[in-house]
Amino acid sequence: MFDLIIAADWSAAARPTGPQPRKDAIWVCADLKGTQTVEYFPTRTAALDWIDGWLEQGHRTLLGFDFAFGYPAGFATALTGQDAALPLWDWLAERIEDGPDNANNRYVAAQEINRLFPGIGPFWGRPAHLDLPDLPPTDRARDGHGLPERRAVETVVPGAKPLWQLAYAGAVGSQSLVGLAALSRLRARWGAEMQVWPQETGWTLPLARIALVEIYPSLWPPALAPIKDQGQVIATAQALRDATPDWFTAPGLQPDADRIAREEGWILSVQPAASCFALPPGIHWTTVAEALATLRATFPCRQAKQQVPVGAASGRILATPVTARRANPPAANAAVDGWGFAHASLRAGVIPVVPGRAAAATTTADPVAPGHAIRIFTGAALPPGVDTVALQEDARVDDWGLHLRAIPKAGANTRPAGEDVQAGDAILPAGRVLRPSDVALAIAAGHGTLPVRARLRVGVLSTGDEIIAPGATPPGIHDVNRPMLLSMLSRWGVDAVDLGHVPDDPDALRAALDAAPVDAILTSGGASAGDEDHLSRLLAAEGQVHHWRIAIKPGRPLALGDWKGRALFGLPGNPVAAFTCAALFARPTLLQMSGADWAEPVPLRLPAGFAKRKKDGRREVLRARLRHGAVEVFASEGSGRVSGLSWAEGFVMLPDEACEITPGDLVDYIPFADLGLA
Template identity: 40%
Template sequence: MSSTLLAVSDALAALLEQATAPVKTESRSLLRARGCVLAEDIRAAIAVPGEDNSAMDGYALRAADAAGPLPVTQRIPAGASPRPLAPGTAARIFTGAPVPTGADTVVMQENCVEEQGVLRVQAAVTAGANIRRRGQDLAEGDCVLRAGRRLSAADLGLLASVGHGEVTVFSPLRVALLSTGDELVEPGTGPLGAGQVYNSNRVMLAGLLQALGLEVVDCGIVADDVDATAIALRWAATNADCVISSGGVSVGEEDHIKEEVRQLGELLLWRLAIKPGKPLAFGNVLGVPFIGLPGNPVSSYVTFCLLARPFLLRCQGATELAPLPLSARAAFAVTQAGSRQEYLRVNVQPEAGGLVARPFANQSSGVLSSVCQSNALAVIPVGATVAEGDQVEILLLDTFG
């Protein structure tokens, strides 16, 4: 394997090339489907809305009759079945209620005065105003959502609006999660000893996986031991659709993950031109995809979001793999061009003239607070410098979960 650092874009392309489409599907109620990936196109069996209805509280009438005065002949709440509206009359109507046959406009109540059952309109009236037409959201037969869409809360509401109580989705992947290192201690189990640290990567990565709707197979902490590493990898590959580890993929004598992956399967790539996160590994264990993330928490977070996440989404059947990049004005300078693509933790806020990105003071890969107290990553390409005021690409952290 070449010792040359692999570009982030090339690494991502290599991962996605190895991603296999899912085959297992299941039916889920809409209340349990958020974050799942649709396995089939959904078409509307009904129009939404199903009939012309009022966009606000007011009065339904003919625009030609607006000069009035008009007797109010009926009251139409949402869910009612109105009578046809006779010429020269008006109907009290409420938001969402069906517009009666014969009416061609709804006048908002703020522009009307009703006294003793007689309506006077006090504003100009336009035919068709304040009416939501039948099918303006969806017509019968329209494609509501396409297969491969990862379902949001709004998507679920849209599916409910056309009468779906459940949908067919791809079954969530089972992802085995290993943490390596003799120095790791699970939080809540007691005080730290000399040289020990709490295992932050386990809960962080589990949260990122759960945010994708995936099932986490928690393999706990794996000791820095060849045999223990081999046993853990073999068990993980046997019991999951993908294996993700944190730590153990660098060049230290106690980093056994890479070699055991080679022994049990294949290591396809290692070491990226990325900062933070250079020692990322990808391959397979017993034919099951394996991603080895760095042990430093920020490196683990960044490489998961940029590389593991799109790979898992592709394996889950999703068609949208990456957040939409935005642009912000740099409130910082990068004077020395780097050999690795860098992802600075920044706070992006709107100011006069657009978005402005300000970096967190400490960009060390071990400072997880740099992620928690930032809201975006600023992308600094290989070989690039940045002058204060330049536009830089940013990725919002909220989009990663």
């Protein structure tokens, strides 16, 4: 259908990204009849000039950019009076300033847009140094702006993020603001030679020479390349080369298709589904990937920095990068016990021995005269006049002096200064959870204290009239979850706070949540939709629900939200589901809030020692362990079978899609050790 494919991975950077190719910058791949050219650009202007050069060649072209071509329903109408995306592009082009050096006013422009809406929002997220009172720094500060959170296509694509977030990890909103302004100017340049799909064409194949489309590179595994972004545009261009006409036409079968095409737009290649999941119809179920992406974007680290003695730093999270204060070793030293001398000064025969010895790295010995030797021990600094050490096993001393069986090579059995680390070397990155070995390195590099993040305080609250204390006499259900979750938190390096137990009473629950002296809260029970499930209703009415129906088994119901400035994980009441959801959702979020890197474990691909058939629609997590080179799973998938948690040593992760596993098939296995739970 197209001779030339151009796939652009965009950036909203406010300054040039530098001469060296790097990630999180602009990458463009041009594929002309199967021959690819990939380029990195430090500025948007340079990228657009390069793209223009290709367009001027006159080929039938499919040109894709990886930012949203429209906004959720109502946004365009509020700004332009028209429920159409293209007038909005022009409106933004008049207000977005974007210089050739990438300098732009996107945050100021977003604040001005926010002022046109009631309440606070819709845009949020900005650098801390910007004084923009009408552009809230966090999602939690938004209220009453009246717009949907997502476009229709973003409810279909796993991991697609809302356009309202302008800053912090995973933000995509800034790209669209500067990108749409740029595309408005691109359309003006090419006029009738360019059509925007589907805003101008509807759900038909564009007929103009240049088809301008929205793409989403994360839909395809990146090609092998030194930088992931580079690999993504290569893979995207390859996928677009194989596009079929139904990529352009099939989305027109969805409800409200005409308005979506005109106002919101669509991602090329995404096919709408009658139901995203094989779960109750009429309800949107959030994928695991989308839920994790929301958590990652919503809960950055805000913990203060503090200095602690290096001996107390193990298990803490490094707040800033650490460089070596001194070389290790600080001076050239002996690697063995033996005899030291200057290699070039030796002569045949007996070697005179000078008085004294070099014993420790902190002692100094007198210079050793040429042709002489000195007794030296492992770790001792080489005295002046010594550059080589002979093993004591290869030497003999008598009244005449030192006799060597053989003269070693110059420099033998010595370690140069800074062999391990040079002064000024980067030794530990920010966000690292410090291990005893890291502490050893910091001490060797001259540090007595280390900059770490203040510990995150995380509370655990049990709910329900049926819950009784461990060891208490029935009737009732013993509180398995609260002690279990507190133990899990302690392994993750946070301060675990026992918030106790509250009955099925909304006022008591509200009071417990309000009074909790913590940064985040884990609850168990009460997150469903029953008469006594007060958590979900309270969270919706007085807090903020990010996701509620998440397509995972076990794990229903699971509420992910925010209670008045604190992350809240409304875990299921069944212990297996609570354990699973805490490990998969709470752990990476709490570690990130604590200052560590986002920590989703990479599964091992191992042969299955079991058989299972799974329906389409949700991620399934099985308790498992590795035996005799194969992964076996627990006999029951019931969420109340706590014995399966003790039996298991990890999880098998089955994909969202339908699958059938037979013994020997490779499956994804995550050991509990990779979840901090071994």
